[in-house]
Amino acid sequence: MPKMTMVQALNLALRQEMEKDDSVIVLGEDVGVDGGVFRVTDGLIDVFGERRVVDTPLAESAIAGMSIGMAVYGLKPVCEMQFDGFSYYTMHQVEAHASRLRWRSQGRYHVPMVLRAPFGGGVRALEHHSESREVFWAHIPGLKMVIPSGPRNARALLVSAIRDPDPVIFYEPKAVYRAFREEVPEEEETFPIGKSQRVREGRDLTLIAYGAMMRPTLEAAEALKQKHGVEADVIDLLTISPLDDSLLVESARRTGRVAVVHEAPRSFGPGAEVVARLVEKAFFHLEAPVARVTGYDVVIPLFNRENHYLPGVPRIIDAARKLLAA
C-alpha cells in the first residue's frame, strides 16, 4: 500500500469518486487551476476539466447555495471552503436549506452535498484560519459532521461522505494535512459515518478525542503507560454528529474514568454532549467527574500564543492523573 499524507489521501478519494460517478462535481475558490490552497484538489482539473472542477467567483454563500441546487437536481457536489473561518457565510444556506430540504419536501428532495473545510490550529496561520467551530454544524438537525484524524480514515470517510444521501460537513484538521504519512489502500475503502473507533485498548481510563487532538491524546496514553503504568482506552469519534455513543458508554462503564479532548472552546463544545451522554447512560459506573481538556473560552489567539491555547500532552496527562486520583 502506498504511504500518503492526508492531503494526498483526500485527493485520492476525490479522484476515484469522480472517476466512478460523473455526478460528483468539485467546486470552490481556487480549487481548479491552483489545486486548492492546501492542494487537496491538485491535478483534478487536468483529469476532469473545468466542467467538473469549478473555480468559482469569491462568494461562500453562493458556493453553498449553488451546491444545494446541484444536489437537489441529482448531482453530488463537493464544495470547498478555503478555511472554516470563512464558512459562516454559508450558515444561512446550510441551516435554512441543506439541512431541511428532506424534511421540508417530506422526502421528495434530499441534499447529498459535502462541504469540506480545513479547520483547527497549529499551522501558524492568520486570523480566521485556526478556529474549531464544529459545534455550529453539529447542533443542526439533518446535517452530518465528520472529522477524520489521519490519511487513511480521511480518505475512507470522504468517500462515504460523497455517497451519503444527506449533507455532510467534512472538517479536515489542517495540522494533520502533511504531519505524517500512512498506508492508504489504492482499492476502494469506506468507513461508516456515525461510528466512532477504538484506537487503543485499555482498562484504567478512557480518553475520547478526534481530529488533530488524536496525536497528543495517543502520545499522552503512551506516556501514561510508560511513566505511570496506566492503560488508557482511546476512542476516535470520527463523526461528531450523529454522535455514536455506544463505544463511549461501553468504555466508560468499564473504566469509570473518562476525559474528552478537543481544541474547540470548552463551553457548549462537543465535549459537553459527550459528558451529557455519559451522565445519561453510564452515570452509575463513573468513579470521577468526566474531565474536559479543551481550548479555553476565548478567541483562539494569533499564532504566537496558539500553542498555549491548544490542549497538549501535559494537559491531557494532568487530567488523566486527576481522574485516577479521584
Add this chain to the structure above:
Amino acid sequence: MPRNPIDLPDRIDYLSILNEKGELDTSLEPAIDSDTLLKLHRTMLLARRFDERLLSLQRQGRIGTFPPISGQEAAHLGAVAGLRASDWVVPAFREMAADIWRGRPLESIIVYNNGFNEGSRIPADRNDMPISVPVGSQILHAVGIAWAMRYRGKDDVAVTFFGDGATSQGDFHEGLNFAGVFQLPVVFVCQNNQWAISIPRTKQTRSKTLAQKASAYGIPGIQVDGNDILAVYAAAREAVDRARAGGGATLVECVTYRLAVHTTADDPKRYRSDAEVEAWRRKDPIPRFQGYLTAKGLLSEEAVKAEEAAVAEEIQAAVERAEEEMKKLGDPLLMFEHAYAEMPDYLKEQRADFIRLMAEARKEGKHA
C-alpha cells in the same frame, strides 16, 4: 405597447491623469500642495521598502504569513490622502500604505504579522478599524459607521477598501444598496488588483468594469488608473467631498496589480505568467510619481537617494522597536484578555487552571 430604452442617469468614466508613459493631463491635475505631494512620495517609498523588508523577515522565519502590497501604493494613498483625521477608514487586509498614512506605527505591523494580537490595537487618537480578513465583510461596517456619523450630525466620511474578489460577495452588494437607499457618506474603494488568489478578474464577473456595479444601486461609479496617484486622489477626493456635502456614496474602482504573492503561502507561478507581471511592473506607480515630482522641480535624484536612506533608517528603527516590544509579549496569559469587558467566572477558573499548569510545566521544562 412600447419597448423603449430607459434613460439611465449613470455613466462610467475611466480617469487617468498621469499615464504610464509619464504624460500629464494638466487640465485634470489635482491641486495638491507641495508638502503633501512630498509626504505622499515618502509614504509610497516607505510602504514599498517596508513591504520588501517584511518579505525578507517572513523568509527568515521572523514573522508569519502576510499579504504583500507592492504595486498598490498609489491606489492606497490616493484614496486616503484627501481625508481628515476625524474621517474613518475601514480596511480589508492589503492596504498597508493607507494604514501608514493614517498613522499606524510600522512596528505594530511587524508585531501583528508575527502572531501577536497586540499588533492590531488601534491607538486612541485614530478612528480607523483594524484589518478584516473575511472578504467583503467590512464593507457593511463602513455603511454603519457612515449612518452613525450622519445620525450624530457630523460631516465626516467613511472610506472602505476591498478587492475585486469582494465584489462577488453578497456583503458588497448589500453595502452599496444600503448606502444608496440611505444616501450615506461612504466611499467604496475597490482595489482591483486583477487576481483573487488564482482567479483572474475576468472570471470574477462578466461585467466590463467593477465600477458599473454602482449603477445598479443608484450611486455614481468611476474607474481610475490605480497606479496613477493623481487620478486616484482626484476621484476619491471628488467622492469624499460629495459625501461630506450630503451627496451620498460613490464606488471608486482602482485598476491596479498585485505584483507579489497573494500571501507568502501562495505560489502565483501556478496561475499567471511572468510576462504578465513584467508588463505590470512597467506601470509601477512609484517611478511614475517620481517623474512627475521631478518635472515639477520638487524632487531630484539626490533627494530620492536621501529619501531612500531616511526610509531605510525608519524601517530599521521600527524593526528594532518591534523586537523590543515583542520581548514584553511573552506572557501567554495575555490570551485571556479582551474577550469580554468583564471576565466571566468560568473564564477566571480556566485562567487559574492555566497558571497552575504553567507552573507545573516550568518545573518539568515544558509548556502547558
